[in-house]
Amino acid sequence: MRSKRFASALLCSCVLLLIVAQPALCADLEGLDDEGHHEEHVHKRAPAQAQQQHVDTKTQPPAADASDNVVYDLRSKKLKQQAERIAALEKMPRKLVGQYEVACVAFLLLFLINLVVGRTTNAGIAAAWAREFLGEGNFLERNFSKVEAGKNGGLIKEAGHCYKVYGTGRRHVEGLTVTLDLKARQDLISRIWSLVWPSEDSVIFEAVLREASTPQTVLAVGTPKAVRKIKDAYLDVVKYTKKVGGGQVSGWPGDKLHILAEHSAVFTDIFGEARVSQAFNPSGPYPRALRYFRSLYVSSESSEGTGPNKRLLRLTLALPSARNMADLAPYVALVPLLIDLFGSYRLPPDLKRKAEATRAKEGDSAEEELRKRRLEELAQRKLDKLAEEKARIARLPPAERQKAEDKLAKKQMEKQMRKRSVRVG
Template sequence: MNFSLFHLLFLLSLLITHLSFSRVLADSHFEGFDAEDDETIEEEILDHHSIRSPPVTKSDSHPLTDLETQTEPDPNPVPASDTPSQSDLQKPSATSFEYWDEDEFEGLPVEQPPPEPAKDTENATPNDPDPKTTAKSQDVTVSKKSFTVEIVCGSFLIVFVINYFTGKRENENLALAWAAKFATKGSIFEKNFSLLGVGEGEDSPLLLKEGQTVFKFYASGRRYCQGLLATMELKSRHDLISRLFNLVVPCKDEITFEVYMNDEAMDQVIFAVAKKKAAKGMQKEVRDLQRFAGLVPNPSGRKWVVDELSVISESKEVAGDLITEAVLEQVFGDKAYEKYGKNFISMHFSDQHPGMHRKMLVFKFALPDANNMADMTRLVALVPYYIDLIGRYKLSSQARSKTETARVKAAQEAYKELQNARQEALQRKKAEKKKMLEEAEAKLSAEAVRKREAKERARQMKKGMPKMKMTRAH
């Protein structure tokens, strides 16, 4: 019933609309036609049928401007391509229900806005890339980056491992080359020492490896000395970072000989020879050189060491006696130093050496390559030469008196320093004890403090009272 009523109203509205616009078109052919009369006729027709215009609502269809299109409205406004849904069937057409009565027809469906298209399709443009393709490309980029980092880290690890074994082998070959040149049968140390190596017996190893960069050699069985210890400190070739650092800041492989002299074999001698820059550092840092010795100027009238070297001694007499013609000719002279002394660093003789062994000879040389180990033959020969020279050397009476005076003064200063250190330690201990007592008193309660003060006053009063002697009456 409602459906037929709906169609009846629809046909009625079409008829009224057609008649009204036909009337207007027919009247427009007469002369003296005025637009105002047209509006009046339209208002009268609308008032005659009591049809009120509905409120204007927003619609997706465009407003009809052509009168001919209004006379033939589309009975099926829904597009044929779209499948009509229930909401679309209930939605009235803007053209069909241009004039309808809200009061008379209740229950009509409320006009709903058209469904909004999906945001992805609305915002998508033909030029936008496919999200799946973009995600795949990003994954490929990330995977490439991760693979790059892994390849770099793996390559560095492989290079590090290879460098570790090659550097380790290089240091071992260098130490063995030195031992083969100077510590095997028929070498200089074999001729001057009766026992070579770190153990007893013929099969004992010559070198003791204390790390990848430290190798030690020990020799004993010689007059004037208890023994000799040679320590080779090599570059950290096994460490890739250290190897790269050494390319920027070059350093040398070094060997240090420490000769422990017998107490009765060495007189009061403090003497050193080093390159000028190293000599200044030694005089400031080494205690015995700082306290007893000073730089010795080049003496006139005799040969002396090359200008690249400096001599530090307690007296000119000691320096002149220890810089012999043989040493100048073999190593420290102008002609020999350029060829045989280029690996020389320093040598230091002292009877006031700090440590367990007071009387020591210390030689420090740079190690050449394994293939050029013969270049330091004359430098190594200085070790047994000076052992014999220092063992036989005796100071003159005048030089001895000066050295003894200096040593007595140094001993007194050392004793004063020791006493001052002890006093400071005692004062520090007393201060700490006093501080602990004050902290303990601060923690005591007021009642405990009052009792302790009362006890102290009673003790003081008892101490101040006169003593009375009681006798027994007969």
């Protein structure tokens, strides 16, 4: 609905611009026509004037001094320049200049209108979210001892389409970052690009979990499109997880949400909790909230972890319209609950041993891969150095070149002999 209203506003603005610019365009074209007639008249008179000037030069007596010749040369040069201007004007399309001016003014006006409307729209969405979830006694103040917010307790504006708020001071977590990632409506190019590749407004809750209290596990839950993006973005999901079913969780919408888990028991234990399962049950008390859920990503091996701590929990939701912002309340309230559930979860002994063995094996393979890559780089450097040496020898005089080639061949033979002796030993 907002995009339709915006398109209608842009269409009306363009029509209004063309109506306003039409008289100016007509005046420009009339001016060009008058100028063309004037230049054409001058063009017709120019040969006659030149001929008359030629006759005058024949009949006039020889110049008394050099000043008359200078005046004559200036007149001839002026007539020649005038004829060249007339010829260039005849080749130029008369309506071209006016059309370019109108197009440039229209684009500039469209850019300014989109800039103002886009900023206003994004600011309105951010304000609606802040009114709903950052008011007095909001979920951050209730669950975190310190909240870093913007003016009047609102969101911190980092860009025209990005707003953030931070919370710290809670067990099991080092900090929580809430990011409103909106469409770049203020950017005209992004607005046009979104017509080809549509995007949506989203809110992202990202918590860095404490290493001491988080189990070794990787879990990704989301819509099919979101799960595919997570697999492409995170290598740990590809390494450690497999697709599991959600049939053990009551009311799980298996046709709408896919699950990638390292341990199926972790998913069952966390999502089997009554308050969590209600939020994902289409027949539960929050059926309208489920349409805005996009993904949940929890990992003890995330590549986006800060420093040595790689434990991360990220919940991504789509943003509804400003008047339906309250529909997100069940999932916003779910954020501190998920932090506590994952932070206090303890893997069974067999799963813990399996997770440690998997990571040890993965670490060994990573070290082996690193060793192979270093050996390949070393061999490549040696080949490059040998190629440079051969190129240097090729530039030497013939007598010196033969000596250098013999010396290089002898050196290569000695290296081969050393390698063979090491293998035999």
